[in-house]
């Protein structure tokens with residue numbers, strides 16, 4: 426696949442970096458874990474990573490967060506991963522979704538937690554996105570559960586936010602920190618401004634992406 430635009434070039438570079446990280450970790454570990462985010466930004470990255478030859482049967486993939494919707498719903502992150510990442514060579518990866526048959530994330534979080542804690546932590550790579558409000562995963566500034574999600578030792582938190590329609594489930598900040606490498610994948614000038622603002626301050630509750638500016642963070646940004 427040729428990289429035509431800056432965003433395609435970025436996706437190519439990120440997919441190569443993530444593939445290398447997974448390959449290195451699999452030299453010393455039986456399995457490797459990749460944590461990805463949903464939304465629209467990751468799609469070109471997913472498509473390119475999916476085509477890279479890796480021992481995918483030894484790789485676990487899970488999400489940083491999920492909308493509490495059916496896996497075949499338009500806005501399901503699991504659907505996004507299945508359609509764009511778990512294809513071609515990467516179809517052999519083992520995917521751990523973050524939803525259950527329970528009607529709410531509050532009811533489902535215990536079952537999902539059991540599944541997630543069995544994954545081969547620490548993750549090789551956590552790939553974060555960021556919204557225009559500085560949220561990452563489902564750590565939303567206006568969520569009533571943000572304080573808990575930023576401080577708990579629990580791996581997962583059910584969250585709700587006035588700024589999003591669906592109830593969410595998210596890896597906690599603490600669990601998202603359990604990774605050998607962290608990446609922030611953002612595109613566009615608006616997000617560059619938000620990131621600049623985030624880097625100029627310390628209030629994590631204002632811009633939750635700040636919770637990841639202290640750990641080494643590889644920022645993959647294109648206009």
Ligand SMILES: O=C(O)[C@H](O)[C@@H](O)[C@H](O)[C@H](O)COP(=O)(O)O
Pocket residue numbers: 462463464465466467489490491492502553554555556560561562563
């Ligand atoms: O479930 C989600 O939506 C994501 O996990 C979320 O944290 C995403 O990374 C940002 O909202 C950016 O989304 P875009 O890439 O669509 O701008």
